[in-house]
Amino acid sequence: MEKPERLIVDGKRLDGRAPDELRPLRIKAGVLKRADGSAYVELGRNKILAAVYGPREMHPRHLQQPDTAVLRCRYNMAPFSVEERKRPGPDRRSVEISKVAREALEPVVFLELYPRAAIDVFIEVLQADAGTRTTGITAAAVALADAGIPMRDLVAAVAVGKVDGTIVLDLTSEEDQWGTTDMPVAIMPRKKLITLLQMDGHFTGEEFRQALSLAFKGCEQIYEAQKQALRERYSVKREEGE
Amino acid sequence: MMYEIVSTVKRDYIIDLARQGKRVDGRALDQYREISVEKNFVEPAQGSALVKLGNTQVLVGVKLERVEPFPDEPSSGVLIVNAELLPLASPTFEPGPPDENAIELARVVDRGIRESKAIDLEKLGIKPGEEVWAVFVDIHVLDHDGNLIDASALGAIAALWSMKPPDVEDWKLPEFPISKKPVAVTIAKINERLMVDPCLDEENVMEARVTITTTEDGSICAMQKGGVGCFTPEELEAAYELARAKAEELRKFIG
Amino acid sequence: MLHVQNRELVVPGQLLAEGGYVIRQGAFREGSRIYSSVVGLADLHGQEIRVIPLQGRYIPKRGDVVIGVVIDTHYSGWILDLNSPYVGNLFVSDLLRRKVDLMREDISKYLDVGDVLVAQVKDVDELMRVQLEAGEPGLGRVEGGKLVEISPAKIPRVIGRKGSMLNTLQSVSGCRLKVGQNGRVMIWGDDQRMVNAVVEAxxxxxxxxxxSGLTDRVRAMLEKLKSEGGE
Known part of the structure; x- marks a missing residue:
């Protein structure tokens, strides 16, 4: 696709959204049998699966911590998740995303309850649009809760940015590619604390403040959908034939 | 890969059930778990299928890419099958490059497609000696509750039958050149009994398994015996009859 | 002041109450506010608050009866998988309740890898090292039967109030059950059909x-299967 002349026309983005609008969002908790907890999230054309195993015995043993569990995170993209086939296995990008995703999630988990154990989070991108790391974190937080792991809060994440001089919520891949700025943010909604922040591009101080407040607004909506997904998972499903 | 912990009690229970011709989840010996196939699950792939076999879930995506041909077949397309046993699919799967189980899985699926000549690779040349189409079949195991081979093989052939031709000038064919529907059927042997579609509990105690891949005319295009136990020739004949009959049922899901 | 109703489904981080309540399980305090830490059911009793979790792995506690699977033998005892992040250790003296001459006796004749054992948690230290004992009546190696694993968080429901659910399961099915707090349940019964019915239950x-009303539904389901008769 070639760069469009304008990414925002008459206040609307190319997909028809207003600048402060999320793409369609769908979250489902408890989608895998083997994992201790799992979640599936669609945001726009993103299709992302997260699974949690643990707390479980830490291998290799020398990585055990005597007074706490260790949270581990692996972000991975399926070879067919993007236009050009991605070679299987970790690359520098996925290693970095795994690290920042882990650091985004760790503040909410009561790791101290499980000395010597490991909690493993696997984020699997089945279909990538823009915002896979933030959508992955959103899915992982639901999967952690679905695994019954004690948490202070959930973590909701979204990207904001600047496109054609306008601050926008939840970038599309076109906006990510041709926009000026991309800023993924994850927050603990209850205490309004930021647990992930990355940015590339250009913001003035004022634009940054505006973008951050828009990220909070988007995360609030995502947080509501996360809680709803967890409630739906356990809402009464009595298969009574009679 | 770590091992599943199987208690003696569980093992004895499944083996004793087999003696009575019964199974741990109440199925008949020749009965598959519930099957569903959702095609075109991922957009960036030219073809894809999400297969559920009971609680087992496998997503297969197919992508076409330009590559250099092999020197001995300069005008022929290339088939590449890869399988990832993702650590999200089982507590026993670990991150890292494909282990022997993942490689066996990919190669058994590969042989079914390749040897049945399901894809006419001859038609997938672009510039002889310089460029041909490579068909990348990526098997992504999402949830492992047994019989990954049948789920993956079904996913692969369903994905190949759902192929949308790529929207590029070099692509001259009206559609993706596929003509056959090979289907893999895996039969496990437990306590002298043969049963199709072993679930994970059964895989953990089975003596051996055999996968027989057949095409529409009932002929065999690939086989693979696995596990440390053995089969008699009579058992293999019975397994073939089972495989042929079950393949017909499974083939309906390819569409 | 309470912010949720009794038996309400709550999620991590949800405000449960403010003030001087006592937290029993599944919640944490920040200042005067009490929040849920898990997905579960709020359970409010006077000044006591807890959240009954709906998921989660088994964490060993002293006094729990658990069902373990032997994964390793060493010279003075065994290591057991407890369907938990933490393995259990059983010394031979805590199984046989007598002194054993380890130089002379091969202890694998008492328990071997793969064996299933009903044990009690004797002690858990601050590093979550778990000691088991299995010498008391009702504990020890199990034979025959069917082993089922369910979510450990659901075990209190399998037992029921004062054992009511467990009584129903056993009396209606005619099977004998042993329930481990770690999510494992052993079922023994002569009628294969009723063993399977218990698994379904x-x-x-x-x-x-x-x-709510689960005990009645379980009873109805078992009775229906029972009345359908043998094959």
Whole structure:
């Protein structure tokens, strides 16, 4: 696709959204049998699966911590998740995303309850649009809760940015590619604390403040959908034939 | 890969059930778990299928890419099958490059497609000696509750039958050149009994398994015996009859 | 002041109450506010608050009866998988309740890898090292039967108030059950059909643990299967 002349026309983005609008969002908790907890999230054309195993015995043993569990995170993209086939296995990008995703999630988990154990989070991108790391974190937080792991809060994440001089919520891949700025943010909604922040591009101080407040607004909506997904998972499903 | 912990009690229970011709989840010996196939699950792939076999879930995506041909077949397309046993699919799967189980899985699926000549690779040349189409079949195991081979093989052939031709000038064919529907059927042997579609509990105690891949005319295009136990020739004949009959049922899901 | 109703489904981080309540389980305090730490059912009793979790792995506690699977033998005892992040250790003296001459006796004749054992948690230290004992009546190696695993969080429901669910399961099915706090249940019965019916009932309890009237539904389901007769 070639760069469009304008990414925002008459206040609307190319997909028809207003600048402060999320793409369609769908979250489902408890989608895998083997994992201790799992979640599936669609945001726009993103299709992302997260699974949690643990707390479980830490291998290799020398990585055990005597007074706490260790949270581990692996972000991975399926070879067919993007236009050009991605070679299987970790690359520098996925290693970095795994690290920042882990650091985004760790503040909410009561790791101290499980000395010597490991909690493993696997984020699997089945279909990538823009915002896979933030959508992955959103899915992982639901999967952690679905695994019954004690948490202070959930973590909701979204990207904001600047496109054609306008601050926008939840970038599309076109906006990510041709926009000026991309800023993924994850927050603990209850205490309004930021647990992930990355940015590339250009913001003035004022634009940054505006973008951050828009990220909070988007995360609030995502947080509501996360809680709803967890409630739906356990809402009464009595298969009574009679 | 770590091992599943199987208690003696569980093992004895499944083996004793087999003696009575019964199974741990109440199925008949020749009965598959519930099957569903959702095609075109991922957009960036030219073809894809999400297969559920009971609680087992496998997503297969197919992508076409330009590559250099092999020197001995300069005008022929290339088939590449890869399988990832993702650590999200089982507590026993670990991150890292494909282990022997993942490689066996990919190669058994590969042989079914390749040897049945399901894809006419001859038609997938672009510039002889310089460029041909490579068909990348990526098997992504999402949830492992047994019989990954049948789920993956079904996913692969369903994905190949759902192929949308790529929207590029070099692509001259009206559609993706596929003509056959090979289907893999895996039969496990437990306590002298043969049963199709072993679930994970059964895989953990089975003596051996055999996968027989057949095409529409009932002929065999690939086989693979696995596990440390053995089969008699009579058992293999019975397994073939089972495989042929079950393949017909499974083939309906390819569409 | 309470912010949720009794038996309400809550999620991590949800405000449960403010003030001087006592937290029993599944919640934490920040200042005067009390929040849920898990997905579960709020359980409010006077000044006591807890959240009954609906998921989660088994964490060993002293006094729990658990069902373990032997994964390793060493010269003075065994290591057992407890369906938990932490393995259990059993010394031979805590199984046989007598002194054993380890130089002379091969202890694998008492317990071997793969064996299933009903044990009690004797002690858990601050590093979560778990000591088991299995010498008392009702504990020890099990034979025959069917082993089922369900979510450990649902085990209190399998037992029921004062054992009511467990009584129903056993009396209606005619099977004998042993329930481990770690999510493992052993079932013994002569009628294969009723053993399978109990498995169905356990899965139903697991699915519907957070609903009311469950004991009656389990009883009805078992009785229906029972009246359908043998094959």
């Amino acid at each position: 356990l899965l139903m309890i697991e699915r519907e643990a957070h609903t």
